[in-house]
Amino acid sequence: MTELLTLGLRIRHHRTGAGLTLDELAAATGCSASQLSLVENGKREPRVSLLQSIARELGVEVTDLLAPEPPSRRAALEIALDQAQRTAGYTALGLPAVRPGKTLPTEALEALVGLHAELARRIDAAIATPEEARRANTELRGWMRERDNYLADVEEAALDALRWGGYTSGALTHRSVARIAEHFGFTLLHVDDLPHSTRTVTDLANGRIYLPPASIPGGHGLRSLALQAIGHRVLGHHAPRGYADFLRQRLETSYFASACLLPRDAAVAFLTEAKKAKDLAVEDFRDAFGVTHETAALRMTNLMTAHLDLRVHFLRAGDDGALYRGFENDGMAFPTDATGAIEGQLVCRQWPARVAFTRRDRTTEYHQYTDTPDGTYWSSTQTGTTATGAFAISFGVPFASAKWFRGRETTTRTTSRCPDPTCCRRPDAELAGYWSRHSWPSATVHAHVLAPLPSGTFPGVDDSELYAFLERHGGRGAPAPAETPRR
Numbered sequence: 222m223t224e225l226l227t228l229g230l231r232i233r234h235h236r237t238g239a240g241l242t243l244d245e246l247a248a249a250t251g252c253s254a255s256q257l258s259l260v261e262n263g264k265r266e267p268r269v270s271l272l273q274s275i276a277r278e279l280g281v282e283v284t285d286l287l288a289p290e291p292p293s294r295r296a297a298l299e300i301a302l303d304q305a306q307r308t309a310g311y312t313a314l315g316l317p318a319v320r321p322g323k324t325l326p327t328e329a330l331e332a333l334v335g336l337h338a339e340l341a342r343r344i345d346a347a348i349a350t351p352e353e354a355r356r357a358n359t360e361l362r363g364w365m366r367e368r369d370n371y372l373a374d375v376e377e378a379a380l381d382a383l384r385w386g387g388y389t390s391g392a393l394t395h396r397s398v399a400r401i402a403e404h405f406g407f408t409l410l411h412v413d414d415l416p417h418s419t420r421t422v423t424d425l426a427n428g429r430i431y432l433p434p435a436s437i438p439g440g441h442g443l444r445s446l447a448l449q450a451i452g453h454r455v456l457g458h459h460a461p462r463g464y465a466d467f468l469r470q471r472l473e474t475s476y477f478a479s480a481c482l483l484p485r486d487a488a489v490a491f492l493t494e495a496k497k498a499k500d501l502a503v504e505d506f507r508d509a510f511g512v513t514h515e516t517a518a519l520r521m522t523n524l525m526t527a528h529l530d531l532r533v534h535f536l537r538a539g540d541d542g543a544l545y546r547g548f549e550n551d552g553m554a555f556p557t558d559a560t561g562a563i564e565g566q567l568v569c570r571q572w573p574a575r576v577a578f579t580r581r582d583r584t585t586e587y588h589q590y591t592d593t594p595d596g597t598y599w600s601s602t603q604t605g606t607t608a609t610g611a612f613a614i615s616f617g618v619p620f621a622s623a624k625w626f627r628g629r630e631t632t633t634r635t636t637s638r639c640p641d642p643t644c645c646r647r648p649d650a651e652l653a654g655y656w657s658r659h660s661w662p663s664a665t666v667h668a669h670v671l672a673p674l675p676s677g678t679f680p681g682v683d684d685s686e687l688y689a690f691l692e693r694h695g696g697r698g699a700p701a702p703a704e705t706p707r708r
Contacts, residue, residue, distance in 0.1 A: 226263030234292035305337035379480035392511035448478035588628030599623035
């Protein structure tokens, strides 16, 4: 419908420009005025012969009439109003459609389109509840499991980018990242006043990517941040259409960054050799490419099934047992809520992600077998600490696959009966009998539990602070770099 309306408005634009009335053009082209009116209003598709006659009488080419751009600002507003009045959200209101005739001032048309845009924004914001976010994240996790956490098109895009950056082997250098950015028309700049709600900011007008200060020698995390920002351009992303689209884009750019930091061909070769030696280890993979333990473990989930025929699981949990992220295609049963979401669920106290915190020496990987209702699993776990608290990264496989990994000889073994509440969630009966009547704890309530899901084009970003930052650093400059089509 939009294409027909644009065509009709272009015909009307050229007709009025030629000084012809509807009746005069209709007579000259051998059709009725009512038929031509339907064409101009986007309600009927003209025959090719009629279109050729109209173009001839107006002194233009047929391609001029078929161009996809509206012929004027007012025409663009009329099209926007027509699209808005066709949405389910507006139709549900039961209000009449407004026809933008000649007597409707352009200012009124501007106001109507603006009101519709705000209505659409508020509808989107209302939809983006925490429950909606969890549902979208659960669907995305299921979509990735179907693909064994492997995205072939993003892998190829990363390999192309690495060639542009001059990568040969080993760890990816900051210089190579800068060359990749340069290939896409960007300069990497480090600033100390990034908006509080952002990790990076991309200035499309001036071709700049702003990053946190390069204060730590090596700054390995900065490579990942820069690559994620570049990834939006490489993968052809547009402003997200909703929270699900935002999550998918974030996943794809994180995947792209990992695929650049641990290139597929070099990474698979490294892992294949380690498997032959029955000496697979996350820590070796991590150190060979100079990345974080979590990045290395996640990257192994991308490659292990697709290239080494091993099914795996991965999780990150806090020291309180709360699950932050996870992936599995080996049957490991993560705790879920009624919607299937895993985020915030407590993992069993017998799982290595919890047991690892009881060790005195946490500098090395911890290995453990766990018997579960779904089978026995081997896992390697590394703990760490951030400003927000301690965490554990676990990477594991079913018992039969443990033979390929360093640490398989461990004798540490636990039994988990979860989700059976008698496993680790039900308190000791004697203790509960006394302390349930003699205690009154004050629970910690995390602010994010009560806060609404961040709204806006890019959820969680303070637009006011963002735009002030961009104006302060670059101002309104050249047009944005040309888009690179996604592979």
